[in-house]
Amino acid sequence: MAELLVTGGVVVTLDARRRIIRDGAVAIRDGRIVAVGKATALAPQFPTAERIEAADHIVLPGFIDTHQHATQMLAKGLADDCTFWQWCYERIFPYDAALSEEDVYWGALLHGLELVRSGITCFADPGGPHPEAVARAVAEVGHRAVLSLHTWDRSPADRPLPEAVRSPSPAAALAATRRFMDAWDGQAGGRIRVSAAVRTLTNASPELLRAMLALARERDTIVQLHAAVSDSHNQWVQAETGRTPIRYLASLDALSDRWLLAHCARIDDEEVQLLARAGAKVAHCPGSSLHSAYGAVAQGKIPELLAAGVTVALGCDAVASNNRIDMFQEMFLLAGGQKDARRDGVIFPAEQALEMATRAGASALLAADQLGSLEVGKRADLVLVDARAPALTPLYDFALVPGLVYCASKHDVATVIIDGRVVLRDRRFPHLDEARILAEVRARAQALIERLALPVASRWPWE
């Protein structure tokens, strides 16, 4: 049955006019939205469609998480309360090197469940070990991803990368990326796309950066990159190149509208203008900034980036960096974080946060024609939020969107439809054995932590 009618809910369209339709409906055929309007008007037009009852629910376009690491799912808790360098070299790089392909696969299944449960229907991932295992998991869970092969071809003498995670040369990184693209781009009915990616500027040669940008142009996709992440990261880039990250990219004549730059936590006003002129996209990750001390919330340039016309989208980032996957929390941290930092209660309305979690995310992935709103012709990625949940009681009409941003959480997501298929229904996954996935991740995590033998101990004594 390829026809669905989601009917009776309050439909928040996020269309050009930002309409909110009471007793609304969305009709879906073959994975695509074919009508949006009043339920009474649509019902007779789709008499044989399968009904999804949305009364007492808010119907939203799926959230788009523009910065994630599916491969870090088993690293939850490995890298809390530590410095940037400890995070990289003592925790996550050894973790990356120790992962088996099946570890990644099972972790990515749980990652998918957690994204979908949060209403995230599409994510972008700058890569990690065994990306093909992530692709298999995404195909199976049913969500949407822009995956990539993480590439880095330089290993500073004073901070060597583990061999297991490094590309031997720009040419080898490019060839491997092409192979991954050829194998997976457009797979799973088009739900999986593959972009170019470079892990960090400090571990990338100018040749690698230019090669990836050229590849992105050739394949009409983006390049995912961590940029201006933290003070430590910026200092490292400056020590190696003499420039701050954004200026360094500009100096290579490599700053373009193809970049999806994760974090940009530490940039100045001139860099804001460089990003704006180039049309580069920013993935702001407020939860990750809080957990990992990046300063993007308290001292970042989000209002300035938006004022300059830069596309700023949201990312939850990895569970080793946040450690939560909840786009509602990110919206709250975005709108609230800017208010707290600027001590201005009207600087960041809730509506703008919802736009950044949906429409801006689609733009950041160069998919604004396909995703990010509930409009005829777009892919059918819909989230049904339980408007009768305690956290949303009471819910005044004028506070509908503020309620989503300031009151709701992922636990209020009831049903998620992706590409016209019901992936989550009444808080359960009809096609997946969640208990088995949780048990397998637990067992693999235990085995992994024993293999890793990290120098980490509980600060409080166990008996």
Added chain:
Amino acid sequence: MAELLVTGGVVVTLDARRRIIRDGAVAIRDGRIVAVGKATALAPQFPTAERIEAADHIVLPGFIDTHQHATQMLAKGLADDCTFWQWCYERIFPYDAALSEEDVYWGALLHGLELVRSGITCFADPGGPHPEAVARAVAEVGHRAVLSLHTWDRSPADRPLPEAVRSPSPAAALAATRRFMDAWDGQAGGRIRVSAAVRTLTNASPELLRAMLALARERDTIVQLHAAVSDSHNQWVQAETGRTPIRYLASLDALSDRWLLAHCARIDDEEVQLLARAGAKVAHCPGSSLHSAYGAVAQGKIPELLAAGVTVALGCDAVASNNRIDMFQEMFLLAGGQKDARRDGVIFPAEQALEMATRAGASALLAADQLGSLEVGKRADLVLVDARAPALTPLYDFALVPGLVYCASKHDVATVIIDGRVVLRDRRFPHLDEARILAEVRARAQALIERLALPVASRWPWE
């Protein structure tokens, strides 16, 4: 049956040694903890106790929320994205004046459900209209509260308070507080305590402040007060008194260890020392600071207050100011917010956040001998967190407390015991009709909003 044995869980004691007991147990008799240890050791000592199975759960002392407003439950969504003045004079004061006693009662029931669901077993409330209705609701839900009568006796000519919320004189405020204390202090088996309270410095005469402090000393309790909330608030205090809020209190010779000061978002280093010397307590409300633009997270003095030895506890604040009730979120915002603001990944370990949500809360309410940890002799307020929840998978032993702070949310709370009684069991309220409470709040909110006719509209068009 007055004997309970919570058995088989990981017990995080928060005792002096901060022990974590694997396969632990807590024995409870007549509402009090009578033993804490290994399950195998306690089982034979309490053969007839009712068993609460805690395997695969983490057992914590109940969270203590040191700043709440039960009366604002129906104001959720009334005051988003607005200035401090709009919040007060255009939204919440008219709301307060329009509330009926039954509105407050039903709102406070839902408030209680939401607190308990988040693992909060005790809250402090500086008051609002119809506090006796809040007391009735607390008695019924089964949690613990330090309630008070909000008092304010001054109404500036340029910003008059509605008559309905103002006390006619310091003497009248004092007499009313005594009456409320006599009626409710120690009720509900001691779960309800009544403190003194003053709403804000800007609406209080020096006589009222001194009278309330004297009353608190006489009755061995605290005075709850909003202090140094925001720039606007500080400027108002300065305009009226010539001093910043903390300096003003000090100038009256009224700064003492009886004060529980909500927010202290805008204080300087000298005021930190004034607070430390006086032994005043601070209720830090990070979520509220984000929502309401106070600046307490990005530019507050939390690390300085802690370094000076001030007791800093946590508050979720009202749903008109946050708008969430989730102590896990507050812990994350506390530990993460300081990291982001100071760009220092090790400045605020997770363990300190958990201490502030429990032990420090008890100290702030002058109840450290009764609450805040799982120790023999203390009241039996326990929270069982589902350690197998997806958000806590995987959960490494060394990351147990970081997992609670950075990964968990209120939805992972399974069971809550207060004063030895199971108030929440497997995410349900055995003694309360939650659906009826939600329906009643919805209906009352709708009627209220029609009575109020606030000048607030949706920013996006409804059809």
